[in-house]
Amino acid sequence: MYDVGLWAVVFGIIGARLYHVITVPDQYFGPNYDGTGDLSKIFAIWEGGIAIWGAIGGGALGVWFACRRYGLRMPAMADTIAPGILLAQAVGRWGNYFNQELFGEPSTLPWGLEVEPDHYNFPADVPADTLFHPTFLYESIWNLLGVAILLLIDRRFKLRNGMMLWSYIVWYTLGRIPIESIRLDKAQEWTVLGIEARTNTWTSVLMFLIAVTLLVYSIVTRPKTPAEQAEADKIYRDDYVSEEDAADSPVDSSTTLNNEVATSDNGDTSNPTT
Template identity: 60%
Template sequence: MAVAVALTSRRLTARGGPSGAVLDIALWAVPFGIIGGRLYHVITHPTDYFFPGADLWKTLYVWEGGLAIFGAILFGSLGAYIACRRAGLRFLSFADALAPGMLLAQAFGRLGNYFNQELFGTPTTLPWGLQIDPTQPAFPTGLPEGTLFHPLFLYEILWNLLGVAIILLAEKHLNLRWGRALGLYLVIYGMGRTWFESFRLDPTEFELGGFKINMLIATLVAIAGILLIIVQSRRHPEPETDPMLPIRQGGSGTPADDVCVPSDASVPGAPGRGRQG
């Protein structure tokens, strides 16, 4: 989280955003993300929490593990959207600034999977195979102790770091504003996660139509990213000159999407500078 906040703050400020805004947004996004991550985990692992005699309070025991990234992204985005509206900042401008920092933060977060012996794949004889304690719930029945498995957490770390490099390099040559950097993030992460989930071992994996729910969600995420890039490229071929929302007419200072005030205009009663649409 700290890595994402630091990088995003630097990128957003360089684009004309207010200093300190990213930390304010994080105060909304992080709690929403934790709630969403836990909710998604519980829903997709129902047999871990809902059975005869189960203690339903354990659905709230985040400290025992179980936060899903897709739920965290969805609910965290909702919290970030609310915070952006309060700050008069375009959500997509914030999301574009966040995109590489998000992948970098996810790469750091995956290090925890090594210590917890989580997120590993099918058996392998490759020299970088991961040894898992046979007492782990995901350890396949019938395999001998000492079997090596694909270190999916490591694959995702490397994939995410590659994604960071792709976004940063692409921004030097392409117009990745107006939500297009966010779209590229969704494509990169969605594609990688779809592949990783195809050979991930999970003892309580929720399925839908015979497919792992995480594979389906990851595929939809990648498709959503492609659509976002296409739509925003058609809607906004022009450069983004200001990450701030335009100010509503009438001097209330309330941001609105449909009314633009020139950057050199003076708006009586409105806080801060005029904002360019």
């Protein structure tokens, strides 16, 4: 699991940065890609600028590579780590609080977020004592609630065959779409079917539709018999042999030689030298 996590973290960071650069390109390529941006800032990840959808996509690619490398079954691995990802997102959102970023529209609610008036993220067209919707808190609470609900459902119904993964995405997008709609930070917007919305909103809508479709498919094709359920619970592929196991079970050279001699005596010419 440590090796899988390492691949996921590396690919997740790369994906998170790439998604941010692609969806907020003005700083790096200039307005309308006019070349006035600073390309060197693409690599300045320490200055901020990562996106959760890119992290999820990149992390998923990293997990896929790790599963291929270490003989793990992707559906079982994805179901195992999905609640942990949602928990990590709940914790990670608090970084927005400390950075005073990605907050929502002005609010008069008792839990309104106070932002320093001289902070570069403070809107220029509002009074200095304005409070804002703490979108980081909304999403953090939503994600924590999702972790609890998904684990309770899994305890009762055993979410296998990718069901936990797709349930996680369905839950996350159901919260992300309305929360995204009240954020004030600058972002690209797209008009689809006459509806204008931010890039992250459309990404969430697309992922919601994909996740619902695949969740229904996973439910229909879920393991039903005890044998099928046991098979679905396996983390390692049946054809996988670890390097340690291979080293502990060397090939008997005398057996190999005897097999080659027997093949030669039988006149097998299925693999001629060309």
